[in-house]
């Protein structure tokens with residue numbers, strides 16, 4: 001008897017491990033403490049909490065500290081157990097956590113690091129720098145030893161996020177206009193390397209992969225772009241898999257997977273170990289590049305041909321300008337980042353094989369409006385924090401392994 005193959009449906013889903021509840025307002029940021037059953041969170045309710053897992057299996061705060069203003073962001077350095085917290089009033093405060101995570105001592109404050117809400121803070125151990133971005137349209141950096149402000153750079157809009165490459169001392173600053181600025185930092189000055197723009201909405205998240213030297217940017221325009229920085233070819237790969245703002249990005253280098261979270265509660269795990277293609281530039285034409293019918297703004301040709309103009313559309317695969325009739329088909333193009341169906345022209349539609357249509361991402365529902373996430377590579381745990389005041393811990397090993 002011939003062997004029968006019974007394909008099993010894929011059941012690789014993140015497993016919900018714990019729910020941490022008790023915050024009085026949005027949990028703006030939280031991280032998993034490496035090697036410990038602990039979580040550190042900062043909230044709009046002005047608290048910093050260190051949650052440890054108790055014998056009951058539940059997480060309870062072992063540290064509960066109230067600040068003068070809502071806590072907008074944080075950075076935790078496990079080696080030094082240094083916690084840097086950015087506040088809504090522009091201050092960055094630093095604390096040192098005890099070895100057992102039951103106590104927290106105040107270390108120093110960078111008063112007026114910003115004139116407005118701090119959007120991201122990042123501690124660089126190698127340089128003893130505290131980098132931060134704020135709604136005052138500034139990127140600033142401070143010396144963590146002396147507490148002195150070393151420099152600042154004014155961005156064209158609210159600075160919303162940053163990433164840092166230790167090796168080249170490049171900082172990537174995202175802003176609300178949709179621009180990313182690359183700066184090279186010296187001890188007390190900085191120079192602009194380049195700026196780039198690919199999003200139509202504000203930059204909401206940045207993630208740097210120092211091995212492949214790629215930068216991922218997430219935006220309120222629902223898309224993610226992977227920028228090839230190291231290759232210097234200026235390639236930009238688009239990833240379309242969210243129906244709402246992209247809120248947070250994490251990269252798992254060992255499996256080459258990118259994890260993205262959206263305001264729609266979606267957790268998308270992208271396989272970046274495939275050869276992806278750039279999306280084409282949209283071509284401009286006065287008439288359909290297939291049937292030659294004029295578009296409605298091409299009055300001269302319309303007059304000459306005595307034909308009424310048509311609306312211009314673009315095939316997402318070849319980028320050609322087409323009329324609706326010549327581009328009536330829809331398809332996913334996963335290797336171009338289109339995990340949802342998009343408009344394609346008839347000839348491109350024919351050229352896309354079933355193999356080409358194999359998804360390169362998996363989609364999961366976190367069932368809350370995620371504002372931030374953190375991925376613990378060593379255990380494969382994902383933390384999502386939401387504006388529902390809840391922190392969720394997920395075992396991602398069924399998906400990311």
Ligand SMILES: [Zn+2]
Pocket residue numbers: 288289290291292293322323324325326
């Ligand atoms: Zn046409």
Ligand SMILES: [Zn+2]
Pocket residue numbers: 315316317318319320344345346347348349
């Ligand atoms: Zn086409």
